[in-house]
Amino acid sequence: MIDYHIRKGLEGILKKTLVKERVSKGNKKLDALITILFFVGLILLFWEVFIYRRTIIELKIPLLIWLTPGVFLTPLLYDTFNKIDGMKAHWTLHYVAHTCMTGAFLLFGFMASNYYFADNHTVDKRFEIIKKGSLPGSKGHRDEREPYVEIDYNGFEKQIVFQYSDTEKINSAKYVNLTVKKGLLGFDILERYDAE
Numbered sequence: 001m002i003d004y005h006i007r008k009g010l011e012g013i014l015k016k017t018l019v020k021e022r023v024s025k026g027n028k029k030l031d032a033l034i035t036i037l038f039f040v041g042l043i044l045l046f047w048e049v050f051i052y053r054r055t056i057i058e059l060k061i062p063l064l065i066w067l068t069p070g071v072f073l074t075p076l077l078y079d080t081f082n083k084i085d086g087m088k089a090h091w092t093l094h095y096v097a098h099t100c101m102t103g104a105f106l107l108f109g110f111m112a113s114n115y116y117f118a119d120n121h122t123v124d125k126r127f128e129i130i131k132k133g134s135l136p137g138s139k140g141h142r143d144e145r146e147p148y149v150e151i152d153y154n155g156f157e158k159q160i161v162f163q164y165s166d167t168e169k170i171n172s173a174k175y176v177n178l179t180v181k182k183g184l185l186g187f188d189i190l191e192r193y194d195a196e
Contacts, residue, residue, distance in 0.1 A: 041104035070098035114183035
């Protein structure tokens with residue numbers, strides 16, 4: 001009973017603050033296109049996480065590429081978006097939409113071009129492990145934690161995630177051996193890695 005009242009209260013707050021009123025009938029075709037682009041952007045973000053794990057880049061660079069377009073596009077396209085969906089929505093919803101669409105497409109384009117158009121020449125490198133930890137496994141296998149190590153890669157910390165089956169090896173390891181190649185935009189790509 002309490003959960004029902006909390007849920008109804010939250011729905012009321014969301015309706016009153018995030019979506020204020022209907023302003024027009026909207027354009028259903030453009031609204032559907034924006035919805036599709038939003039979900040495609042989410043898929044690209046998910047894919048980008050895998051590329052990020054294989055790319056040696058400081059986290060602030062992808063975050064900046066992903067979050068910046070929403071800052072500029074939200075005030076610029078606020079009224080246009082309201083006319084398309086027919087609702088006067090809070091700027092926060094517009095920012096999330098621009099971040100998950102434009103930001104995700106730009107970020108994926110940046111990371112994917114660096115990753116998929118990398119140089120074929122590889123270089124072997126060895127680094128001392130400065131920190132170890134583990135991440136929860138995939139859904140249904142949460143207890144099979146994936147071990148990770150952190151290294152100092154030319155001035156910034158890079159986290160390298162291993163498979164669950166490597167847990168014992170990682171627990172006793174002191175060094176990580178990397179085989180890297182230069183990405184199109186200058187950020188190194190992990191071709192292979194192992195711990196010893």
